[in-house]
Amino acid sequence: MPRTSVRKQLIDWYFDQLTGELNRTTGEQFLKHIPRTLESYVKLHDKYTKRLENTTDTDENDENNPPPPPSSISSSSSSSSSSSSSSSSCRSIIRTILANEKFLDLIKSERYIAPRLPVPRTQDFYLNVVPNLDNDRFRQNFRVNPDAFEFILRKISTNPVFGERQGSAELQLKIALRRFGGLDDVSQIAQKFGIGEGTVVLYTQRVAGALMELWSEYVRWPTAEEQAAMKARLRAKDFAVWEDCVGFIDGTMFPFATRPAFGKEDARNYYNMRKHAYGQHATVVCDDKNRIIHFTSLFPGSVSDQRAFRVTDLYQKPEEFFRNQYQYLLGDKGYALNERLIIPFKQPRSGKPPKEQRRFNWKLSSLRVKAEHTIGILKLRFRSLQRLPVRLVSQEKLSEALRWIGACVVLHNMLVDFRDEWEPTTEMLEEVLKEERERDEEYFGAIDGPVQVDDPGLLVRMSKDERRGHTRRLALMQRVIDEDEAFDEEIAMLVGSNAGKNARKRKRK
Incomplete structure (x- = not known):
């Protein structure tokens, strides 16, 4: 079996043992704590380690390598591996992992326990749909009309946060406006615009930062x-x-x-x-x-x-x-x-x-x-x-x-x-x-x-400030009363005339 494949299976085995033992003994909180602990050790050992792809074949028998679990890589003895895992010590597994620099390097390179699946995406919406939107549909999609969009783009496009080796300021603004508008979540925007989910977040942060510089x-x-x-x-x-x-x-x-x-x-x-x-x-x-x-x-x-x-x-x-x-x-x-x-x-x-x-x-x-x-x-x-x-x-x-x-x-x-x-x-x-x-x-x-x-x-x-406020409020109330009385007198003088009818309508409004 190729060396890298064996090492990959070895990592999977250790993670299975660690996860299973922790789940049985210490519960969910300790299980959440262990990956952070491992990650901190990975960072400490990072400058002293090398990836296994760059090591020699003699490293296969290095005494510092973690010993392969009995029959764990062989599919013919999976039951014995399962019984062995249930009886293994959580502490010894952690100690073995942390003691070996090469294995720490492998953990760093294979730190995702779940498989990373590509997100289906296309740029058809951005390249073919958006350019053909009328004003109303553009406003529905980006919360502003096209002229206002161009105005905002001119105000932020000169910000140095928008560099050359990245998406255009126009693309980043459109993505940010869709997120601000609450129309799609990150994954939906990534699919519609043909970019990664992390890029969607980064574009939003850039636009938000550029807009905040216009606050004053x-x-x-x-x-x-x-x-x-x-x-x-x-x-x-x-x-x-x-x-x-x-x-x-x-x-x-x-x-x-x-x-x-x-x-x-x-x-x-x-x-x-x-x-x-x-x-x-x-x-x-x-x-x-x-x-x-x-x-x-x-x-x-x-x-x-x-x-x-x-x-x-x-x-x-x-x-x-x-x-x-x-x-x-x-x-x-x-x-x-x-x-x-x-x-x-x-x-x-x-x-x-x-x-x-x-x-x-x-x-x-x-x-x-x-x-x-x-x-x-x-x-x-x-x-x-x-x-x-x-x-x-x-x-x-x-x-x-x-x-x-x-x-x-x-x-x-x-x-x-x-x-x-x-x-x-x-x-x-x-x-x-x-x-x-x-x-x-x-x-x-x-x-x-x-x-x-x-x-x-x-x-x-009342405090001194409250008394002043109360005095001002009473004065405003008196002005409201005087205004209403003057208006009522005007109504009385114009009763029966068209002007009176119009005045009454205005008062009802």
Whole structure:
């Protein structure tokens, strides 16, 4: 029998003995530990070893070679080999393997216990189908229209991460967009584009890294001119009461497809009870055009919106973001009231809130819901964000997951600027309303939730920042009341006329 074939069978025999003995004696955990131990020894001995293909025939009888098992290579005595394996010592097998450098070299060269089968693949989809896609089908496949794709490609193709001896930047971007879009898993993309599965992962990482280098250009706080433009748009849409609002804030979670491979206690930090999933929390601030102007993701999914917001620069250093004392954000009941963050009035325990407060809440929510629309658009366009295909086994994998999320955020803003809009669907709006109701239930009576407005000791227990926020909220509510009264007077003057009918329609809208 050829020497290499004998050695291959010898390796198979030792692995069979090792696996069988460990499985019978120490259980699954020790079985998982042993391959890592062997691999570490392989690395230590690597520089001292040579592959058996380069050794001489005299090595066959080297006393340092592991002794061949009795009759294990001969098919005529398989039963005796089986009985011998059951009685062999696990420790002696490990000791024999680790004591022999040539055998360690063989383990390294044949380290896959399961056979490695080639994945069937073809480039027909990439070469023949993709070039003939119309605009709508191209958008379905790559989540952007062809012009927007060319725009993104121009922005990242000059990045040095795309070298000469690799696939084109165009190919790598298309593969990354399919993965971000959550349309296929790695093996399906490898088959469609005619490349290896490892190459698919590598291309995605390159594109994500190139997009993250554009972060400061596309994910930034609005300039004075952009804030003035937003103020004008709010006035034009009958939201003049909120003209000093510069953004809408909300928290969200990006679920992982699998449970983090940490210890039970560490993995529990990523579990969100309301979502019933493991994930990463993020704080999102957007403008009225669904553009994300501030984004942070510092905590696992179990953390509340308010706690995550407290550690952001936006909360701790507001003077670096707000240009004057009048500017503020609009948020939901998951946040605490303060001078820079206005939230709805909470429902009193005694019953319904007053009519004025209900009207204020309705007006505020009809504008603040933009934050949930923005998050919904982001997750619908890049559906991988609904189940991140990254398993947390180390800090490096967490960094990879954050780069994945960040790359999708950059793409979202690039497409907003390019006017490649992704309109919210009816299903998304229903999900938004469902989440809003869940938030109301979750934060009712919460310690960090909004304070009770019908409490006589309200102002006494408020912090200085809360009192300022409460004062600002009351002033905004008064403006809402004044606006409604003026509108009602206009309706009364125009009753019976066509102008009155149009005004009533506008009010219903």
